[in-house]
Amino acid sequence: MSNDFYKSSILPYAAIIIKICRAYTNTQQDFEDYFQEVCLQIWKSRNNFRAQSEWSTWIYRLSLNVCMTLLRKHKNNRPRLAPDNLPSEILDEPHTFNNDSLEQLYAAIRQLSEVDRGVILLYLEEKSYQEIADIIGTNPNNIGVRIKRIKERLKKILDGKIN
Template identity: 40%
Template sequence: MNKELEHKFISEFQEHQKIIHKVCRIYTNNQEAHNDLFQEITIQLWKAYPKFRGDSKLSTWMYRIGLNTAITLYRKSKRTIKTQDFDTVLHRIKSTDYDNTEEEQLKLMYKAIHQLSDIDKGLIFLYLEDKNYKEISETLGISEVNARVKMNRIKTRLKTILNP
C-alpha cells in the first residue's frame, strides 16, 4: 500500500473509529475482549481498504466489515477471539478511550441485546445508529422488507426481555 493511501486510511479510520467501538460494545462483555475485537476489525479494515471503491459511504462500509468480522469470529470461536499481530502501520493508529460508564438503562439495554442472535444484534445496532431500513438492508445483505419484519420482532423480544 502506498504512503498516500496509508495516510488516508489512518485519517479516515481515526475519524470514524467510534463505529468500531460501538460494534465491539455490542459483541463483547469485557474490556479485554473489546480490545481484541477492535484490533481484529481494524486489521480487516486495513486489509480491505485498498479495495474500497466508494460505492457506499465509508461509515456503511466500516459497519459492514465490523459486523461481519464480529459475527464471523464469534461463530467460529464460540466467543473466544483469536487475534493477529498488527502490521507496523497499525501501531501508529491511536485508539481513543471508549467510555464504559454507561447509564443503568443503557447497561440493561445492552444486557438485553446480548441475548439476541448475532444477526439480530447487528440489525438493532444499525437501527440504534439511526440507519434507515435501506442502509440496514444494504449493510446486512437482506431485503428492506425483511429488515422491517425482523426489526419489529426484535423490538417485541426486547420489550419482553426488559419487562418480564
C-alpha cells in the same frame, strides 16, 4: 498500518466500531481483540472498497462481518468489563461506558442472534431500512418487520420476562 490512514479512515469511525464490538463481546479482552481485528481488517481490505456505498456503510458491514466471524470462533459467556486500555483518542470520544441503562441495553442486545444485533445497532444509529438492508445483505422490506420483532424481544428481555 500507517498513522495517517488510522487518523483519516478509522479514528473518525471509531464510535461505530466500538458500538459493534461492544454488542458482540462479553469481556474487556475480547472487546480489545475484536476492535483491533476490525481495524486490521479495515486496513487490509481498504483496496477492496469500491465506493459503491459510503465509507461509513462499508465500515459497518466489515465491522459486523469481522465481529460475527470472531464470535463464531470464540463462543464464550464471560462477564464483560468496562474498557480501560483503548487509545486515548478513542476514550475521548463522547460515549458512556459506565451508564448502567446503556450497559443493560448492551447486555440485552448480546442476547439477540448475531444478525439481529447488527440490525438493531444500525437502527439505533438511525440508518434507513435501505441502508440496513445494504449493510446486512437482505431485502429492505424485511427490515421493518425484523426491527419490530427485535424491539419486542428487547423489551421482554429488559422487563425480565426473558432470560
